[in-house]
Amino acid sequence: MRSRQLTRWVPVVLMVGMAGTLPVQADEFSQEDLKRWEGQFMEVVKQGRELWTRALGSNGVSCAQCHPNAANTHPETYPKFQKQLGKVALIADMINWCIRNPAEGQPMAIDDPRMVAIQAYINYERRGVPMAPGKH
Numbered sequence: 001m002r003s004r005q006l007t008r009w010v011p012v013v014l015m016v017g018m019a020g021t022l023p024v025q026a027d028e029f030s031q032e033d034l035k036r037w038e039g040q041f042m043e044v045v046k047q048g049r050e051l052w053t054r055a056l057g058s059n060g061v062s063c064a065q066c067h068p069n070a071a072n073t074h075p076e077t078y079p080k081f082q083k084q085l086g087k088v089a090l091i092a093d094m095i096n097w098c099i100r101n102p103a104e105g106q107p108m109a110i111d112d113p114r115m116v117a118i119q120a121y122i123n124y125e126r127r128g129v130p131m132a133p134g135k136h
C-alpha cells in the first residue's frame with residue numbers, strides 16, 4: 001500500500017520539479033505566427049461555410065436549410081447525451097446523424113477535412129457562447 005502511494009506521487013513530484021526548470025513556451029509566439037495561424041483557421045472556417053450551403057448527401061438538402069448560419073447546432077453543449085444516438089455523443093456524431101438522415105449521405109470520418117471545416121465553421125459562428133457540456 002505504502003509503495004503504491006509512493007509510485008503515485010513520484011511522477012507528480014517530478015513534474016512539479018521540472019516545471020520550474022523548463023522554459024515557458026506559451027508567451028513566445030511571434031505576431032507573424034499568430035497572424036498566419038489565424039489566417040489558416042479562417043480559411044478552414046470559410047471552407048466550412050461553403051460546405052454548409054451545399055448538398056452533402058444524395059437528395060440536394062443542405063445543412064443551411066434547417067440550420068441557417070449554424071443556428072440550433074449548439075456546439076458548446078457537446079459532448080452530451082443525444083436521444084437519437086442513445087449515448088453521450090460528440091458533435092461529429094450529430095453532424096454525421098444529419099448527413100445520414102435529413103441529407104441521405106455517407107457519414108464522414110472524424111479527421112475528414114470536411115468534418116474539421118464544418119466544426120470550425122459551427123464553433124466560429126458560436127464564438128463567445130459559454131461552454132455548457134451536457135446541457136439541453
Ligand code: HEC
Pocket residue numbers: 056061062063064065066067072073074077091094095098099102103118
Ligand atoms: C431537415 C432538417 C435538417 C437538416 C437538413 C439538417 N439538420 Fe441538423 N438537425 C435537425 C434536427 C431535427 C436535429 C435534432 C435536434 C435535437 O434533437 O437536438 C438536428 C441536430 C443537429 C445538430 C445537433 C444540435 C444540438 O442542439 O445538439 C447538429 C450539430 C446538426 N444538426 C448539424 C447538421 C449538419 C452538419 C447538417 C448538414 C449535413 C444538418 N444538421 C442538416 C435537422 C436538420
